[in-house]
Amino acid sequence: MSPSAARSWGLNGETHTTLRPVGIGVYAGLKNTPCCLCGRDETHTRIAVPPRALRLMANGGPIAWRDVVGAVTLRFCADDWALVSDLAIEMDAHPLSRCNAAHVSLDLREDHEALLSATKDETDQTELEARLGSEAEATLDAVDDPYTEERDVVEAIVVLRALEELGVRDSPGDTVAL
Numbered sequence: 001m002s003p004s005a006a007r008s009w010g011l012n013g014e015t016h017t018t019l020r021p022v023g024i025g026v027y028a029g030l031k032n033t034p035c036c037l038c039g040r041d042e043t044h045t046r047i048a049v050p051p052r053a054l055r056l057m058a059n060g061g062p063i064a065w066r067d068v069v070g071a072v073t074l075r076f077c078a079d080d081w082a083l084v085s086d087l088a089i090e091m092d093a094h095p096l097s098r099c100n101a102a103h104v105s106l107d108l109r110e111d112h113e114a115l116l117s118a119t120k121d122e123t124d125q126t127e128l129e130a131r132l133g134s135e136a137e138a139t140l141d142a143v144d145d146p147y148t149e150e151r152d153v154v155e156a157i158v159v160l161r162a163l164e165e166l167g168v169r170d171s172p173g174d175t176v177a178l
């Protein structure tokens with residue numbers, strides 16, 4: 001993935017392992033996380049999902065998803081990636097209920113930084129969700145393009161099905177504009 005493509009997925013700099021300032025009031029959190037399904041350290045593929053998707057994951061309840069800055073990165077080992085791909089492409093479903101939220105990579109806005117900032121409002125997730133959703137739709141629209149990678153298709157299905165389950169987007173077939 002090129003740096004610009006990585007940025008567009010909200011993955012910029014996410015291989016760094018140390019705490020570092022990312023922007024005003026933003027610090028990098030847990031990095032280089034294990035497979036979110038089985039905990040294996042060796043991972044094969046990663047995808048990015050909106051922070052609200054933490055609500056669908058195991059152990060995701062206590063995480064203040066509104067304070068997450070940027071997308072949440074999930075990593076999968078090769079074996080689990082094969083299962084996730086089948087689940088998405090053949091069943092049109094996402095694996096999030098079996099993903100351990102303790103094993104995801106995210107940037108959490110720090111409380112004391114939030115207190116110092118002009119506004120203590122929660123991070124508005126709407127813009128990121130709309131962007132990830134429209135990117136996912138564009139990927140699925142180009143599913144027959146030879147340059148469309150299976151990883152991107154799986155990510156798109158996970159993002160869209162998760163946003164639908166969370167009530168952020170309507171299911172296909174419903175005639176409601178976002």
Ligand SMILES: [Zn+2]
Pocket residue numbers: 035036037038039040076077078079080
């Ligand atoms: Zn695994």
